[in-house]
Amino acid sequence: MKPPPENRRTARRLRARMRLVPGLAAVGALALISSACGADSDPFESGGGETGTVVIGSQQYYSNTLIAEVYAQVLEDAGLTVQRDFEIGQREVYAAELENGNIDVFPEYAGSLLQYFDPESQARTAEEIRDGLEQALPEGLAALRESEATDQNAMVVTAEFAQEHGLTSIGDLADLDDLVVGSTPEFETRPYGPEGLREVYGVEVQLQTIDDSGGPLTVKALEDGDIDVAANIFTASPAIAAEDLVVLEDPESLVPPENVVPIVSEALDADARAALEEVSAALTQEELLELNTRSVDEQAAPEVIAGEWVEEQGLVG
Amino acid sequence: MSYPAEALDLLLDPAVWGGADGLGARTLEHLGYSLLAVGLSAAIALPLGFAVGHFGRGRNVVVASSGVVRALPTLGLLTLVALFTGLGLLAPMVALVVLAVPSVLAGAYAGIESVDPRTVDAARAQGMSRWQVLTTVQIPLGLPLIVGGIRLATLQVVGTAILAAYVGAGGLGAPLFLGLRTYDYPLLLAASAVVILLALVLDLAFEIAQRLLRRLPGLR
Numbered sequence: 001m002k003p004p005p006e007n008r009r010t011a012r013r014l015r016a017r018m019r020l021v022p023g024l025a026a027v028g029a030l031a032l033i034s035s036a037c038g039a040d041s042d043p044f045e046s047g048g049g050e051t052g053t054v055v056i057g058s059q060q061y062y063s064n065t066l067i068a069e070v071y072a073q074v075l076e077d078a079g080l081t082v083q084r085d086f087e088i089g090q091r092e093v094y095a096a097e098l099e100n101g102n103i104d105v106f107p108e109y110a111g112s113l114l115q116y117f118d119p120e121s122q123a124r125t126a127e128e129i130r131d132g133l134e135q136a137l138p139e140g141l142a143a144l145r146e147s148e149a150t151d152q153n154a155m156v157v158t159a160e161f162a163q164e165h166g167l168t169s170i171g172d173l174a175d176l177d178d179l180v181v182g183s184t185p186e187f188e189t190r191p192y193g194p195e196g197l198r199e200v201y202g203v204e205v206q207l208q209t210i211d212d213s214g215g216p217l218t219v220k221a222l223e224d225g226d227i228d229v230a231a232n233i234f235t236a237s238p239a240i241a242a243e244d245l246v247v248l249e250d251p252e253s254l255v256p257p258e259n260v261v262p263i264v265s266e267a268l269d270a271d272a273r274a275a276l277e278e279v280s281a282a283l284t285q286e287e288l289l290e291l292n293t294r295s296v297d298e299q300a301a302p303e304v305i306a307g308e309w310v311e312e313q314g315l316v317g
Numbered sequence: 318m319s320y321p322a323e324a325l326d327l328l329l330d331p332a333v334w335g336g337a338d339g340l341g342a343r344t345l346e347h348l349g350y351s352l353l354a355v356g357l358s359a360a361i362a363l364p365l366g367f368a369v370g371h372f373g374r375g376r377n378v379v380v381a382s383s384g385v386v387r388a389l390p391t392l393g394l395l396t397l398v399a400l401f402t403g404l405g406l407l408a409p410m411v412a413l414v415v416l417a418v419p420s421v422l423a424g425a426y427a428g429i430e431s432v433d434p435r436t437v438d439a440a441r442a443q444g445m446s447r448w449q450v451l452t453t454v455q456i457p458l459g460l461p462l463i464v465g466g467i468r469l470a471t472l473q474v475v476g477t478a479i480l481a482a483y484v485g486a487g488g489l490g491a492p493l494f495l496g497l498r499t500y501d502y503p504l505l506l507a508a509s510a511v512v513i514l515l516a517l518v519l520d521l522a523f524e525i526a527q528r529l530l531r532r533l534p535g536l537r
Contacts, residue, residue, distance in 0.1 A: 092500075184494075185491060186495060186498040186499045189499050208485050209482065209485040209491065211482060215396075216396075216400055217396060217484060220399075221403060224404075226403055226404045226405075227404075
């Protein structure tokens with residue numbers, strides 16, 4: 001058994017907070033002496049640099065933590081000291097920590113991150129989202145090169161159902177009547193919900209709510225035929241390969257692409273950035289699925305899975 | 318405007334209550350599920366509890382096993398059952414009945430046991446059969462505790478029946494989870510308030526019923 005993670009996490013977070021204290025003192029000191037000398041040192045410059053510690057955060061989501069662990073090992077290999085501040089709830093919780101510089105590196109998902117910082121954004125394609133992110137990211141944060149892998153809501157059907165009705169893309173669903181889509185209740189209110197499906201693809205659906213976030217209940221409902229399409233199984237879910245499911249193509253980008261993208265503090269140095277961008281290049285959809293599948297099937301610790309993967313990919317050493 | 322004020326506004330808006338997905342329909346569903354679950358658990362637990370209380374046997378087994386059942390997390394049980402039964406009402410109903418049975422059971426055997434043994438002996442001495450002793454002496458005299466068990470179970474079930482929405486069976490959990498997931502806190506608060514209100518109303522109904530029972534002749 002591991003020691004209770006809460007304690008370690010609290011301790012780590014406290015330490016993360018403490019780092020702010022000298023920073024604030026520095027701001028005060030600088031304010032006092034700024035007239036005397038050109039104040040060009042950045043009190044928050046703790047990320048990057050050979051001497052500083054890089055704080056890496058992750059969402060409370062196993063796949064995100066796995067990617068964060070990959071980042072951590074690659075940065076350690078590049079000679080940096082890394083502090084792992086993993087499993088920090090959802091975006092509403094950790095975004096502030098990112099903005100005020102308490103976290104230096106975070107694996108993020110492009111589409112919803114853009115929505116978070118710019119709720120008005122109309123960006124649909126991966127390119128538009130990248131451009132939008134550059135505009136919308138707060139001062140002090142930068143988005144590095146995103147990986148090809150996405151982890152996002154998708155319209156998923158069983159292989160059998162796809163074959164029976166000749167489905168490859170979401171638009172093919174338009175010919176079917178009485179379609180039941182299973183998803184979490186918020187699907188009703190999402191831009192890619194029933195209304196979006198009707199407007200963009202001419203697909204009429206009825207929502208059957210299932211609240212297990214694309215877990216085993218959703219998969220069972222698909223197999224039982226209780227629902228025809230699942231809208232809450234993510235593109236990086238191991239269930240897709242394991243249960244022989246098909247992700248319907250989304251040529252109109254109804255669901256904004258959620259490419260995995262490293263969000264870093266501006267202070268992070270060039271070598272570290274290059275190392276993270278190498279990870280992005282190596283992280284294809286297949287590789288992300290492989291990582292997630294191993295995590296779910298083997299229940300191995302993220303350090304182990306990430307460690308083997310970075311070796312395999314030649315990202316360390 | 319603050320969340321509670323917005324929630325109140327929502328509750329006062331007739332449009333929110335109407336329709337197949339409206340709060341009104343959801344409240345009725347919720348009430349229906351709760352009553353069904355309590356009814357089913359009463360049908361299971363009352364006879365068992367009466368038997369245990371009357372014969373004074375198997376008490377340890379019942380206490381131990383209902384203690385174990387109480388420790389089951391309802392959401393886990395619901396998910397587990399739903400993996401076999403699929404979507405719909407069956408899985409939440411099983412989970413809610415399992416939740417309610419220990420309370421009803423405890424009330425039932427404690428009610429029977431609470432009757433003074435001398436009263437029971439007197440009834441036997443008058444030539445009553447075991448069945449007559451149980452139905453005309455022990456159950457009526459133990460009624461306050463028996464009803465108390467059902468009352469407790471009802472409260473637990475009304476609060477927990479929001480989980481029906483987890484497998485798409487509706488109830489007040491539907492607006493509650495929707496509010497939770499979309500950060501629509503007024504909706505979340507409004508749905509929670511209706512659950513609380515429902516619980517209070519049912520509890521009040523039990524309070525009145527228990528008081529009326531006490532006024533019945535021979536039930537003091």
